[in-house]
Amino acid sequence: MARGRFEAAQAADEDEDVELIEGDVVDDLEGEDLEYGSEDDGEDGDGDAEDDGRVHTVLEDDSFHCFDGHQDAVMSVAWNPALPDVVATGGCDDLAYMWRVGQDAFEESAGSLGTFELPGHTDTVASLAFSGSGSLLATAGMDGVCKVWRVADGQLVHNLEGSGGALQWVTWHPRGDVVVAGTDDFMVYMWNATSGAVMQVFSGHCGAVSAGCFTPDGKSVVSVGGEGDASLRVWNPKTGECSLTIQGHPFHESGITCLGLHRDGGGAAITGGEDGTVCISNIATGRVGGRLLGHEDSVEAVGLSAHLPLAASASLDGKLLIWDCGTLSQRGCCDHPTSISRMCWHPTEPLVFTACLDGAARCWDLRTGSCVRTYGGHEDGVQDICLSPDGSMLLTGADDGTARVFKVKP
Secondary structure (H helix, E strand, C coil), X not given: CHHHHCCCCCCCCCCCCEEECCCCCCHHHCCCCCCCCCCCCCCCCCEEEEECCEEEXXXXXXXXXXXXXCCXXXXXXXXXCCCCCEEEEEECCCCEEXXXXXXXXXXXXXXXXXCEEECCCCCCEEEEEECCCCCEEEEEECCCEEEEEECCCCCEEEEEECCCCCEEEEEECCXXXXXEEXXXXXXXXXXXXXXXXXXXXEXXXXXXXXXXXXXXXXXXXXXXXXXXXXXXXXXXXXXXXXXXXXXXXXXXXXXXXXXXXXXXCCCEEEEEECCCCEEEEECCCXXXXXXXXXXXXXXXXXXXXCCCCEEEEEECCCEEEEEECCCCEEEEEEECCCCEEEEEECCCCCEEEEEECCCCEEEEECCCCEEEEEECCCCCCEEEEEECCCCCEEEEEECCCCEEEEECCC
């Protein structure tokens, strides 16, 4: 699991190189010419503190809701796509919680969803996700168990079990009650969340399956392998067969940590690796369009903009790098005081939000590469981050054991 390897990292500002490989992966993403202005960190805090080699930004708490039900670090957060005030968190205390934004912990209003403790895991809840309909929640544990919960009352629906290997991630079919998760013992499982039955087992990776998702049309599953594997594989959910493998030169040379697909379903994919390499590929043709070089440490999150011909990658080196999809060249560098653990994209605007181990979350404008706002309140590193479906609120989970909700625009 990539997020378990976080260390304090230097954010040195050195010249970045880009290695171009012949290809036409993202021709359809080319667009307007963008100009980047000077970077602005956007911080209004009182200064920085350092503890055990990790820099912490001291900022005033501007969250409007703090959930403190966890007794250990919060490692995963998720927002319900259908119920705009319902969120979920998972932590190193082996617990998950489902709660309402703006409602005090364990206080239940008449006729409304209360706060539910979701017990039963025996190891860290590494990932969680709501179904597309918002009626179910899946929690993936490093104990090797995926649990499905009913959102309406917090009741356990199914225990979904595989080989027993620690689950690295979990995701849902975009339109159906089908769950997919990857393990650290090289497997990908697909379950029917209604019946609890195993639908497919995708076997072929020779390293931990570090990330994965359905394609936007739901017709394929895409997964990537970590150390010892360094491959991207496309699977047929009906037959369980691997229809495409991207591996070897000019792809990643070391383990892959993260994956992102373009929302238009055209086949463009972006991946980040342990060695700091970013690759843009096409999962329809298998062609590798380019290897993007510029990071100095493991890349923890990547993504392709749905609004501009841009991509972004976030790394333990403290850099959020912005890439031009047409030329595969670097368009901007957004420096952080220390390692970035996660990032997410605004649903309608060209904004990226980053979670940083200095305890702050930040909002970056991709058009200018500038930080437009810094969100403070956590006392330790932020481990995960997500946005409400309409992009108006930001949810963070941190090592201080709390989850906080911020208004995106003050």
